Amino acid sequence: MAGKLKIRVDQDKCQGHARCKSLAPELFDLDEFGNAHEVGDGSVPEALEDKAWLAQSNCPEIAIEVTEE
Amino acid sequence: MSDSASIMPEHPPVTDWVNDFDHTDPTWTENPFPIWEKLRAASPVVHTERFLGCYMPTTYQAVKEISYDTDHFSSRRVIVRDVRPEITARAPPITSDPPEHKPAKQLLLPPFTPDAMKKLEPRVRAICNELIDEFIADGKCDAAARYTKHIPVRAIAHMLGIPEKDGDLFIKWIHGILELGIKDDNALMEAVREMTGYFAGHIEQRKTNPTDDLISTLMNARDKDGNPLADEHVLGSLRLLLIAGIDTTWSAIGSSLWHLAKTPADRERLVAEPELMPLAVEELLRAYSPVTMAREVMKETTISGCPVKAGNMVLLSFPAANRDPAMFPDADKVVIDRKENRHAAFGLGIHRCVGSNLARMEMTVAIEEWLKRIPDFRLDPAGKVTWSEGTVRGPRQLPMLFGKAS
Numbered sequence: 001m002a003g004k005l006k007i008r009v010d011q012d013k014c015q016g017h018a019r020c021k022s023l024a025p026e027l028f029d030l031d032e033f034g035n036a037h038e039v040g041d042g043s044v045p046e047a048l049e050d051k052a053w054l055a056q057s058n059c060p061e062i063a064i065e066v067t068e069e
Numbered sequence: 070m071s072d073s074a075s076i077m078p079e080h081p082p083v084t085d086w087v088n089d090f091d092h093t094d095p096t097w098t099e100n101p102f103p104i105w106e107k108l109r110a111a112s113p114v115v116h117t118e119r120f121l122g123c124y125m126p127t128t129y130q131a132v133k134e135i136s137y138d139t140d141h142f143s144s145r146r147v148i149v150r151d152v153r154p155e156i157t158a159r160a161p162p163i164t165s166d167p168p169e170h171k172p173a174k175q176l177l178l179p180p181f182t183p184d185a186m187k188k189l190e191p192r193v194r195a196i197c198n199e200l201i202d203e204f205i206a207d208g209k210c211d212a213a214a215r216y217t218k219h220i221p222v223r224a225i226a227h228m229l230g231i232p233e234k235d236g237d238l239f240i241k242w243i244h245g246i247l248e249l250g251i252k253d254d255n256a257l258m259e260a261v262r263e264m265t266g267y268f269a270g271h272i273e274q275r276k277t278n279p280t281d282d283l284i285s286t287l288m289n290a291r292d293k294d295g296n297p298l299a300d301e302h303v304l305g306s307l308r309l310l311l312i313a314g315i316d317t318t319w320s321a322i323g324s325s326l327w328h329l330a331k332t333p334a335d336r337e338r339l340v341a342e343p344e345l346m347p348l349a350v351e352e353l354l355r356a357y358s359p360v361t362m363a364r365e366v367m368k369e370t371t372i373s374g375c376p377v378k379a380g381n382m383v384l385l386s387f388p389a390a391n392r393d394p395a396m397f398p399d400a401d402k403v404v405i406d407r408k409e410n411r412h413a414a415f416g417l418g419i420h421r422c423v424g425s426n427l428a429r430m431e432m433t434v435a436i437e438e439w440l441k442r443i444p445d446f447r448l449d450p451a452g453k454v455t456w457s458e459g460t461v462r463g464p465r466q467l468p469m470l471f472g473k474a475s
Contacts, residue, residue: 015421018183022347022429033178034426057409058351060417 003046004069007056009036013063023058024051036063080119080252087111091119092149092361092384093251098458102401105389113373120149122381124366125389129397129413131373132390135364135383136417138372139167142364142383144420148460149363149382150251160309161302163420170419176290176298177306177423180228180283186430189228193431196223196233197438205442205471209449213323213467220435221318224427225310230282231271238267243316251459261308268307272300283310310424317359318428320463321414322435324357325350327464328403329436330448335405340444343437349405350432355412356403358388359463362416387413388462445473 007027009020016034020027026048028036044052044066056064083094086104091097097104108115109127116124126132135142143166145156159165162173179185200219204210222236245260268284275285287303329336339349364383369376377383391412394400415422422428448454452468 015418016178017415017421018426019351021183030182030184032182033175034182054408058411060411060413060415062411 003044003049005044005049005052006067006069007038007042007044007052008065008067009038010063010065011035011037013061015061015063017060019058019060020055020064024048024055027052028055087115088117089119090115090117090125092125092386093459098456098462101388101462102392105386105392106401109389109393112375114375114377116381120151120382121153123149123384124372124377124381125384125386126372127386127389127393128373128395129390129393130395131375132385132387132413133417134372135385136413136420138370139170139419141366141368141370141377143367144170144364146365146382147363148247148251149384152254153382154254160305160312162306162423163309163313164305167419172293173302173306174419174423176287177310180286181423181426183426183430186426189224189427190430190434192227193220193224193434194438196220197435198442201438201442208472209468209470211452211466212326212469213319213464216439217323217326217435217464217467218319220322220431221315221428224431225314228283228427229271229307229310230280230284235267238263239311239315243312246312247316247460248458264308264311265304268304269300272303313422314424314427316457316461316463318424318431320359320457320461321354321357321428321432323464323467324359324462325353325432325436326439326446326469327448327454327467328353328357329440330446330467330469332403333447335403336440336444336446338405339436340440343440345406346433346437348407348410350429350436351410351412352403352405352407353432354414354429355391355397355407355410357463358391358412358414359461360414360416360422361386361388361460361462362420363460387416443471446471447474 014035020036021030027039029039030036052066056066080091083089083091086107113128113131114124114126126135145164147163162170165173200216204215222239223233226233242260242264245256250257271284279285290298362385364385366377366379366381369378392400415425446469449468449470454464455466457463457465
């Protein structure tokens, strides 16, 4: 089920801690340098909403934005 | 051997922590947490005349402000010491500032991604089990000397493509640089010289016989103009990987086992619920962050309302930031399944530890393999736990008894 949340990783803030990838591998991917970006267009399936918030609240650089559509 | 003239006078014991702090004082080495609490209660930034003048941010916020401000705070010196000799042996990117920092760091990042670490993981599991095989029948061991110390050395040697058996040499150099070197310039120079000579030999060998290890990766790297790196740059980065990759993770694994030895509830929970490991590792990293970095103040500025003046060093204590109750509820408690945890154990901003994924993997594997083979263990009351001094904090003697207490 498509949910209402959308995530976005701010590329200027991300420093590659990779905490999001570890907590929510379905929602985040890493580039060759280990910096994160959202999978696809950042839409969060309903079943993964908790994981989106968990990733957001563990990013040391506050680089993850979660918005409700 | 060190020339005694280069050894600084012993530091007088600290009586006024707020105005005269010293991170090499035995009281700090033994138990720094109450000291940090006292300093934080006094001010977000404190100062000491020791180390030729040095500030310490005491809150998460102040540590973050300094980490992000590469304009006023330089990384050219990353260890707070008694002396500030000319800068000769650089170790890019940790000692680099913008704009040199980014290209130097990008060269090192690809070999340390989580995916790259997955490939190394089976070797690290094997290393852990080889070590445990050596002492498990004794029913006890010094876990620092027999276990935690050897895991990062062997893992990084494996990555660099140098013999794992050279580990004792590396440990000696690192002790010279990170501990003795704070107060003894000759010990530091000697260690750097030996280490540089060692790696120069490995670089020369690879010029005629290329390999597929990390040393060759660095030698084959090209800068933005397509030129290979100078040998000095390759040597500097190799020095960094060795120094930064070893006693840091040794300390993190050691502190974790120390915590689990004296906290049966957390130990039993991890054995029963191994899926908690990722959260547990982050919480142990927060509560017992091993690494304190440094900056040099280049221009006068203000941090959390406190003026800081050029010419001073900054003791950038990520461990103290991670104990700030304004950032972490129950900051002084290990909450083994802590959900919200923006800890700064690997730094904040552009200098985020390049080896963080390696460290995490080694910690996870080292704790998992230990718990599988030795689910019950405790500190040996007949022994003494000792802690390293200065820049990296972790147990250097960790006597353990195996099995349930009778």
